[in-house]
Amino acid sequence: MTKQSANLRVRLPVFVFITEVIIVVLYAAFVTYDEEADAKFQTNQTNSMHNAVYRDYPFFADIHFMIFVGFGCLLAFFRLYGFGGMVFNFLIATFAIQWAILVQGYFQFSHDGKIHLGVINLINAEFACAVVLISYGAVLGKTSPLQMLAMALLEVPVFAVTEWAVLKYLKINDAGGSILIHLFACYFGLGVTFVLYRPSLNEGHAKENTSYHSDILCLMGTLFLWVFWPSFNSALVLKGDDQHRAILHTFIGLSASTLTAFALSAMLNKNGKLTMADIQNVTLAGGVTVGASVDMMISPAAAYSLGMIGGAACMLGYKYLSPILAQRFRIQDQCGIHNLHGLTGLISCTAGICAILAANEDIYGPSFYEIFTHRAPVEGDPKLQELQMMIPGLKPGLGRTAKEQALFQVAAIFSTIGLSALGGILTGFVLRLSCFASPSDDFCFDDELFFEDEISENCYLLNIQG
Amino acid sequence: MTKQSANLRVRLPVFVFITEVIIVVLYAAFVTYDEEADAKFQTNQTNSMHNAVYRDYPFFADIHFMIFVGFGCLLAFFRLYGFGGMVFNFLIATFAIQWAILVQGYFQFSHDGKIHLGVINLINAEFACAVVLISYGAVLGKTSPLQMLAMALLEVPVFAVTEWAVLKYLKINDAGGSILIHLFACYFGLGVTFVLYRPSLNEGHAKENTSYHSDILCLMGTLFLWVFWPSFNSALVLKGDDQHRAILHTFIGLSASTLTAFALSAMLNKNGKLTMADIQNVTLAGGVTVGASVDMMISPAAAYSLGMIGGAACMLGYKYLSPILAQRFRIQDQCGIHNLHGLTGLISCTAGICAILAANEDIYGPSFYEIFTHRAPVEGDPKLQELQMMIPGLKPGLGRTAKEQALFQVAAIFSTIGLSALGGILTGFVLRLSCFASPSDDFCFDDELFFEDEISENCYLLNIQG
């Protein structure tokens, strides 16, 4: 252990300072302000209250709170690993966002050889960060901060490339990020944990449990995420009625999955009692299942049903699937991300495809081609002129049929799962390198290894008081 | 106990699934989007940034945080009932909102046989939910989740009918909901606890106390509510200067009641020390007392005075009135909602009436008839034409005098108290049915009855560390 910590003493600063220097050099060379943040672009005609910051910042602030406070508390559920959960979440998230600003910037926000920075980039970077944190959930408590930084270093580019390729070439509808955020994060994380398999942990671990206070802390994290999830699902949706619907659907879906989680938790428990872990996780399933169709006219009842289905699938996953994955398939999914992000993500994608197949102009009116831009007729198609009579300013699209769009969605699902799983497995092998100071089995789920002596102080406290 | 839990195992799922099915069927049959959330209603002239979601969502988000996080932490103050406080708050709130969307929707937001859903409905539903949670405070720790779900099931319709009747027929000014939210919730809750009277608890209960950590958790809840209360009181106020004033008054009132709470807490304690329960509750009194006049031109000094008076009344209520209610009148008010919502609500209503009697055009200018719509002259009244010269677009009202409006306020107060108390008592009798699995006295204020075995884990932790 001392040896390990000694490693951290040298290696963490080395890793951080090198990456910081590289990042600041790249920022200096390539990152500038976008038009909304650059003083030079403001004229006397500019209405300062129409700056994009007022459209984006409120949603950014909510997501920001979810990432740093929500995830932080949620991951602090281990009795002796509360610091690890919150503090490493803080470290990884901070690093992932800085890195994502560069990588996503290169793929999505660069022109004239510069990355143009505004709050909108930060929102995208926070989504990339959420991906890393979800994957982190699969290996929580079994990895060193160095391993997690390395994972973020590798996962962010793989994610950014996948995101860019899927959006640029497959051109899908995925407002809530069910495919690109939840499925990607889930299968990347499962790939990592598959490689980092620890047989001994299948017999359980003395420290792998919660305490009264850690459970409450974790529940607060759940509530923080639950409360702000509508902002998460709607942040990048078209403004106006689309964003309005995204908020309504997320709210309805979450509340349906919450009720379902309570019912199933009591039903599946032998004493008919509630299990905190279910309340802490399954209640959130609805936020994922409504994701892919969150901005569409699916009706409130459909959002409610998606929440119920998601809650049920997630619950059953925790109860029956996770143990099998761990025992049979060497996949030790610590926080059950496969239940909360994988199963629900697949349900969400399926629902999204149904919503695409069911969508038509009668339901959406002229804004149909704003949400489904790729369904608009191609340039030069006579049907485009007709439509432009009715809908001035309609942009030409790809002339896709509903079926075609659906197929592209399917293609996106499989390519995302494939790329993320592959990326995760390769990343896992990198993380096994001894230089990343992976903790021994004994020191899993234990702050003592990485934090200066707080436990002992705590004992001191208890001795005094008790 | 085992028997009881067994009950929960079957009955909670049965209750939840039946209600979920009914709710989703009703949503499918009757709930659609309002014009601001429906794609069909958007034309090329629509400015998407003028969508109502941008006016309502920021206030909704704050209230949402109060309901799920604020109330949740505030109700977690019992040493051994922290899960119960937070988790049942989560359950009840989620159910109450879903249910309120339907019931309020039927009374307030339906036309063409459909309920039209937007974020504004969610705000109203969260207020209905706040009513249920306040009432819950009266019986916290002495009821099963089933009883609380049943209470929500019954209280929401009684509330929605009262709200609708008072607003439609009595046409009152009650921006902060002092009458419809606080008085209703208080007397409904007192009615319930009156019927659920447990004599043995008057001798105190071994588990009816707090711990260091539960007190801090509860104080966080207080601070969450305190910080966002200005949004709560101003969410449904007219936009512009009215909402601006509502925010200012709430802030000033809260800070006045906070100082008062500190002073009285030290003064009324035999050792001159502060009592956490006072800080956790009395500090919030000012938010209620400014409610009924929160949007009026009452002056900052009046808001400050209302905060002081509210803090004092609430404090004295906790110290002297609550014990009497419990001993003499069989009203065991667990969280003292009669002090924080009843007494303060009455003060608020009185202040509102004074503000109405004092209001005139000189103070308010042309917008006088916007705030006091019912004071405008009736259609055809020559005075209306005169006014419309000065104030183009002035709508005809009911030609009420200040005195008349004041009398309607009084009528609203008494009818609300009557209906809520009656509803609470009847609800109480329903909750006494054995099928709702009320906990025995021994298992009050104890998570063990409803939660799987976290306490023991906690002991385990303490043994290890201590």
Next chain:
Amino acid sequence: MTKQSANLRVRLPVFVFITEVIIVVLYAAFVTYDEEADAKFQTNQTNSMHNAVYRDYPFFADIHFMIFVGFGCLLAFFRLYGFGGMVFNFLIATFAIQWAILVQGYFQFSHDGKIHLGVINLINAEFACAVVLISYGAVLGKTSPLQMLAMALLEVPVFAVTEWAVLKYLKINDAGGSILIHLFACYFGLGVTFVLYRPSLNEGHAKENTSYHSDILCLMGTLFLWVFWPSFNSALVLKGDDQHRAILHTFIGLSASTLTAFALSAMLNKNGKLTMADIQNVTLAGGVTVGASVDMMISPAAAYSLGMIGGAACMLGYKYLSPILAQRFRIQDQCGIHNLHGLTGLISCTAGICAILAANEDIYGPSFYEIFTHRAPVEGDPKLQELQMMIPGLKPGLGRTAKEQALFQVAAIFSTIGLSALGGILTGFVLRLSCFASPSDDFCFDDELFFEDEISENCYLLNIQG
């Protein structure tokens, strides 16, 4: 101790009620609504959605959360002083804001003999409040609530006068308040603690330590502040691209200081482990260092560098400077505000001066003279006409050169430090008066002195469970 508490029993109410009466009388006499909150000023032409409340309230709400929840949790890190940290923060903040509304109102928001109140005043008052709370950090756990109220009573006017004088006569650029908030608060607090020196505490104190739960609570406070800091730094910045940049820079600076804090914490620890106190404090340094130039075109890379430098300086300050200050200079800086606000504030000011010297029209375009209003040519200067050809509506300034502006910044730094240190020392002598019931050394860092008997309850809990 009993004697002391007895003092509190009489003196706290006396102090609070007297100040409350004075405040409400002054509010009644002098405080009215500003044009945005006063019904009389609204005409039929007024667009209610353009009310200032919608520009200011979102930022106010974030800062409000930081002050009451963020600071509250951050100051609750002592094992046995969690109530003290959160509750006294609540008391002091509430009082300081009420008081600041009057004092700042007199200097900055009064005309026609009235203080005109709007949400914008509240934001300014919360900044004054932040100043008091930062100073409080220097003497946390070693003072009575009475002493802290007296400190707020004295510090707010000194701050308001300094702020007014510096802004009115020196006319500086200090968007993030590095000079007026951080430097002032730091040196005022150091002045107070210098006078309240307690030799015995240099040998350490049995209760001067943290517990597992108090560390997590404190970390939550850190995260709350970290997450909302961009709103804090940008609340009073010009709307539009300036505010947009302020948000970006604060975010980037914070994330750079966070990574640096992690690296140095592990590097400087003998076991190569992380120290919670570093994570809880040093991570925030970047928010201060970007302050003075937060709205300028300094480039993202510069913001990143400022974060790194700030994190490093703050960390080294905690490690090496604080002990020296305590041992050699009788300055016992409990929370290390000199590291987190003093050193970083000076770095921020230096960076601000560099940014001013580097600023020119090529970089900023026409809006150059909006940010650096004092650099615009004076009335009558022919150059002004030329400019007004290019930039219609350009207001005449003071015709300052970059160098002149820089000198005024320097003057502001020194005068602020001088005034605050002097004010702090004088305040310290007042606080030593026995009537303020300063706790004896034994009762420092201990809730028992001021709070009714929660610890014992807690023991009770532990005995039961353990």
